[in-house]
Amino acid sequence: MENQSIEIIDTDNEKMFPITYKDLEAMVEEKLPKGNYEYIRGGAGSEQTMRNNRIAFESYSLVPQLLKDTSQVNTSISLFNRTHPTPFIFAPVGMNLLEHPDGELAVAKAASNLNMPYSLSTLSSYSLEEVAQVAPNSTKFFQVYWSVNEELSLSMISRAEDAGYKAIILTIDTTTMGWREGDLKQNFSPISQGYAKGNYINDPIFQMNLTNGTYENYIDGILKNLHHPHLTWAHVEKLKKYTNLPVLLKGILHPNDALKALESGIDGFIVSNHGGRQLDGVIGSLDALPDIVKHVNGKVPVLFDSGIYSGVDAFKALALGADAVCIGRPYVYGLVIAGEQGVERVMTNIYNELVTTMKLAGVRSIDELRKIELVKRKSHI
Template structure:
């Protein structure tokens, strides 16, 4: 990397300089007028930390346990599509950085490298799934993820149809460039299928999936507390508070604003994760204090990938690690489990 960047904003600016405008807008853009994409970041700006003092914070430990596995910090890599648009090594480079950082990469079903290659790069990946109307093909994709060594399924449930993204429409970006395909969408004949959004997706499909695999199942895209309670009732293993990075329903609630009600509805019965708008270590701290077990980052990872491949992604993760470590100390905590809602002042009005 020519420029390391002092923070994620620096990395983003460098990535924008390097990327073709169509590719930058694909990664950066949201649905419609991008209200929700902006709101995800703005929600963190409305929270204020009320730190404790004289707490003896000389020795800090960021490691957490998640679904029975140790993770070096409460920052995971969110599933995002088409990493080869950012760097020739694509998702393999991202996986290598995740393994070096000791964290989890959630492999996108729309990855431009095969899940087998990604998992072989190291680490303990999870796999993101869009359940397809063709149940036989969906089962085959799950079997591939299991055989590759993925440790959990992250089922996207907020996408019955595709969101309308003005930036992509303006560029006419409707397909990958020649030589790139969604490698995890190959069927038994080697043919690459299109990902289908299933408007008929329901809780019955989640019950079906539970019968297909023994992997832990997390639901990605939960914003309403009623859905969080239903997730508990249906025996899933975790929920991810997400609005798809503002790329599906524009006007959907910011994830940080949705988090407290989901945490209350779940009542400690399963882990609650969050993605959307995390750009600083203090953002991670705020989400953890409001009840998240961990956060996931998407766009910043793509920025790092565009700037420096695996090294760029690792730099992004280490920026967040160092920032979170300092924020913990300054807030009077030594580990993520020390954080509670008492450290967060009430949200200011938008």
């Protein structure tokens, strides 16, 4: 399929809509209460992991090969037997009522309009069924935080299967919450305020385990079920046996883990450090990518996230071997600024910059892009 650019619907404040990541962030800082803003923007600890993500992107440079007629570029990819017109995927981001009253409904609709796969978080504000209802025809993945109450996770996975979700993403880097100084300083705890209740409140297993029907009781239920510090490879194997959907592991950074996962029959990876929000002091996600791509050796798709803020960033991740790239904070900022249209606007800008970058770099397809070589600077000041 040929792609030039995606058309976007103009908004009333078209001229005002920020283009750069920095400007998006600045506008969101103005619009949101401080707690919400810091929660979205911030990372763990000293935010070294967040900085490492950016340093990794900035340490790679492109060396274009020219005069190849790039008037037509094809950005389509194939993933789990489906073709998608772009290599972009929406990363799972919990509690979207923190950003906009339409929350995940707006994001899922935007993703559907753009024909990009959408990943819904376990911790969504709206339920997986409500999301499926507003975006029935798009490709949707369901992200799982494996609960200490295993039956609850399995119940959510069955519901996702019934609602037409096409893959399960098991996030493995959040067995406990990262040390987020911004949230700690402000005592910001959105789960305690009910923002993450979408998938819990109507779940039959969750309801069965409530001792009474009070608000405090169900918030307590969510908090108790959230993390699973005992998680091991045995859970991964159990999940593989339970569902027929492809299972992706999100949060992989070490090639040994990728090899173990392949032995467990895993269907794909998301190389990620959670946007620097979990373990501080971690390798830039982009620096972890080439080694994992090498070890996986084309057996299953390798997706990537953490720190992609532009089309050039996406280009670099694809050039280092990612099969597709996931976007987190940028679309969340679009959601704050202009709801569904804001999400479309941000993703379209990133996409259009990817197309421009491909044309100027002499690359006509994602397959070609995945084969080109980047130059890595040895050190940076």
